[in-house]
Amino acid sequence: MSNRRAVLHVKNVPVIDTFQFFGPNSTPGIVDFRAEWEASGAPVSRGMGGSVAPTDPRSFLGEIAPAVSTGVFSGSEIGFEFQSNRASTSPGGYAQLGTVRNGVFL
Numbered sequence: 001m002s003n004r005r006a007v008l009h010v011k012n013v014p015v016i017d018t019f020q021f022f023g024p025n026s027t028p029g030i031v032d033f034r035a036e037w038e039a040s041g042a043p044v045s046r047g048m049g050g051s052v053a054p055t056d057p058r059s060f061l062g063e064i065a066p067a068v069s070t071g072v073f074s075g076s077e078i079g080f081e082f083q084s085n086r087a088s089t090s091p092g093g094y095a096q097l098g099t100v101r102n103g104v105f106l
Contacts, residue, residue: 003063004039006097017077029077037097039065040090047100062100069095 047060074083
């Protein structure tokens with residue numbers, strides 16, 4: 001609500017796992033993942049809005065903050081399951097969090 005945190009949680013998404021083991025194979029499976037972004041700094045204004053041509057890549061307005069991103073992933077299929085450890089972009093990685101308006105929304 002404060003534009004400082006975002007969460008994406010997806011459960012039971014059907015997928016097809018294709019692999020080469022005794023010839024080409026396809027097996028239905030299910031995956032889950034949860035990703036979170038937490039702002040680690042102040043947001044900064046980005047873009048130039050309507051002051052540039054609509055085809056210009058800077059033709060947007062946004063507030064973007066540096067962030068730390070974390071995620072957990074799991075999946076299963078017949079005879080196989082996996083679950084990741086919690087992974088993070090900190091230290092050594094980078095993520096961004098923000099809001100952007102473009103096109104007709106300017």
